[in-house]
Amino acid sequence: MRIPCPYCGSRDAHEFAYLGDATLTRPDPAASDAAEAFHAYAYLRENPEGAHREYWYHANGCRRWLVVTRNTRTHEILGVAFARPSTDEVPA
Amino acid sequence: MSDLLAHVPHTRLVPEGSYGPEGKAGVRARQVLGLAVATLTARKGKAADLARRLCAAGLPLVDAPKAVSTMAFTTIGTGPGRWLILAEGMTGTALLAHLGSLAGADATLTDQSDANLIVEVTGPDARATLAKGVAVDLHPSAFGAGDAATTVVSHVGVTFWQSDAAPAYRFMVARSFAPAFLRWLTASAAEFGIALSGTGRG
Missing domain, CATH: 3.30.1360.120 (Probable tRNA modification gtpase trme; domain 1)
Structure with a gap:
């Protein structure tokens, strides 16, 4: 599987470290159901078929976190972006 | 083997x-042998401004995986807002001093010559x-x-x-x-x- 890194270009998946689901949001620790919400946030995962948004870290390349949309059946990459959009674009 | x-x-x-x-x-x-090497990393939000200023001062910074050479320097993009700078016939200390005078507070520098x-x-x-x-x-x-x-x-x-x-x-x-x-x-x-x-x- 190859991942098209927005900075480096097409790279083999072994250059990246996988974190997982990029759709989760950290719960509010002050909420009354915080314990249950954090349990779900830390441990419970869907296992979707088809398009899945997930975090990949380009450890052996540009060292940026990416959000990759991957088809879990075919490994087709449907979209890639920096996890934290850069405010540092250099004009051409 | x-x-x-x-x-x-x-x-x-x-x-x-x-x-x-x-x-x-x-x-x-x-x-x-004989190359001085430094990493140059732009501070948050400073990459564009830094690249513009250093390009004008003769140090070409392109925010992409490119190697650009002038008479004195080669710059290599290693990540967004991050570069390797190589210089011939210069010590690492002198390279760092030169880059520091150009970049001011907009970048962090590390001597990587050794x-x-x-x-x-x-x-x-x-x-x-x-x-x-x-x-x-x-x-x-x-x-x-x-x-x-x-x-x-x-x-x-x-x-x-x-x-x-x-x-x-x-x-x-x-x-x-x-x-x-x-x-x-x-x-x-x-x-x-x-x-x-x-x-x-x-």
């Missing part, structure tokens, strides 16, 4: 010399050799002079760039991983014959 390198300790650089069929040197590799080994790989069979371990497309239509990449070769992290169309490639490898990298290079190039220089006599 064959016994090509059986006599070379794993902890030492592969000694200079010829490896492979006698009289053939499809690949030439040499250690490039951190890496730089190996230049050339010859008619250079591409065929690198294809055995570099998982980046090096065909001239995809990767040419001035292109750079940070990647892994045989489990060793490298930053490399194509310095001319001949082609010539320069690989920068962390010093302590250089023996492993040179073993991979020598073994991979041996079928073509490789002339290795600048690594000492072992």
Whole structure:
């Protein structure tokens, strides 16, 4: 599987470290159901078929976190972006 | 692997010399010495401004995996807002002082002059050799002079760039991983014959 890194270009998946689901949001620790919400946030995962948004870290390349949309059946990459959009674009 | 390198300790650089069929040197590799190296990382939100100012001062910064050379410097993009700066005929201290005076508070600088080994790989069979371990497309239509990449070769992290169309490639490898990298290079190039220089006599 190859991942098209927005900075480096097409790279083999072994250059990246996988974190997982990029759709989760950290719960509010002050909420009354915080314990249950954090349990779900830390441990419970869907296992979707088809398009899945997930975090990949380009450890052996540009060292940026990416959000990759991957088809879990075919490994087709449907979209890639920096996890934290850069405010540092250099004009051409 | 064959016994090509059986006599070379794993902890030492592969000694200079010829490896492979006698009289053939499809690949030439040499250690490039005498370069000062620094990393330059833009502070948050400062990359665009920094690149503009340093370009105007004669230090070309392109925010992409490119190697750009002037008479005095080569800059290599290694990540968004991050570069390696190489300079010939200068100490690391002098390079850092120069970059510091240009960048001011907009960047962090680190002297990397003693951190890496730089190996230049050339010859008619250079591409065929690198294809055995570099998982980046090096065909001239995809990767040419001035292109750079940070990647892994045989489990060793490298930053490399194509310095001319001949082609010539320069690989920068962390010093302590250089023996492993040179073993991979020598073994991979041996079928073509490789002339290795600048690594000492072992």
